[in-house]
Amino acid sequence: MLKNIFAAAATLALLSAPQAGFAQDEASSEDAAATPQAPRTYDKLNFDAAEDRDNIWVLDLSNGERVMIRLMPNWAPNHVERIKTLTRQGFYDGIIFHRVIDGFMAQSGDPTGTGQGGSELPDLKEEFNPMPHLRGTVSMARAASEDSANSQFFIVFYPRFSLDKRYTNFGRVISNMGGVDAIVRGEPPANPTRIVQASIASDDKPVPVVRQTAPRPTDISAEMLSAPISE
Template sequence: MSPQEAEEEREDVTPAGPRLYEPINYDMKEDPENVWLLDLSNGERVAIRLMPDWAPNHVERIKTLTRQGFYDGVIFHRVIDGFMAQSGDPTGTGQGGSSLPDLEAEFNVMPHVRGTVSMARANEENSANSQFFIVFYPRFSLDKRYTNFGRVIDNIAAVDAINRGEPPQNPTRILQASLASDNVPPPATGTAPRVEPDITADMLSAPVDQ
């Protein structure tokens, strides 16, 4: 068997999964069920392509919480210039989560490039719950350590404009989260009401490692 034939055979038996440079569909009209919309208090709407092929359970969790209104009114509580913006904690402290069980990790080969949306977790790998972060610049040290489940496909400038701080003095807030398939219009100007789900001690999410 030649080296080329051996390589072709190896490729044939490689388990199915996301390719390293799997293309992202930036057309917001395509597959709207997997387009996540975040209406921010800076007056902008950000569109994120959810990738169930990469992390099906994490994408399903995002959709479930979104349709429950969980993210409406939640702040970006940890925003580090040159690194990432973290949100998804209804307490705004970085120690909160939802009342749903923690998720098993779905680490994949997709790199943490600019605009990546990934799940925050505590030290335990299977501790992701509701918190997520958006990467400002490539941070490949996070690859295969945090579950990458999506990418910003529209209005990355609005992500860049999220107020910095740990926590910020005047935090940027998610006024409303929705899925494009649900055709929810942007909220009227003003602050969305806070949603206060039950928080338990075993449903915490720690900051993302730098």
């Protein structure tokens, strides 16, 4: 079943992650009273890619760009842990950006490339927070249920404050937002940009070799025009 992360009336809808698992049950009021939760803190974003490298998500894209994202466990600890777990499993390697809307966002994280797939791990309980959806924000896609985020995520091209406290904001691009801007647009794109390799900076994975696509037979170059005609 096709799912959108916005209401049907919204013109800029994101395809969301499916119900790949059961959302966690909410704690009862008695349990909540018995175990009070410590207030969550919201530290300032650290743009220094040399610091706290265990919380830097590195995306090597098929457009040849390496993008670095600061993960913020103080904002959304369970979502950050999910990203790290799937990344270290190699889950995101080879996955395309299947929905990319110019002036809005680029969405990925679905192994089927349809917007309906996810991981085999259970869905996550929401961790909505007051951090705004600014340019470069990385947030989790979900279905109609607030507790249905799984593996799909999106990167915001321009501020979208209507998403605040409705989708879990778990980080922001701190290096090479231009590489995100270069992601091919489309729903889905005809020739989608893919994640060649996702890694955590502290794992020190080298930049992968990106194979260049050979020219199509219909492409005509200056060399072809000047080449002698053969029978």
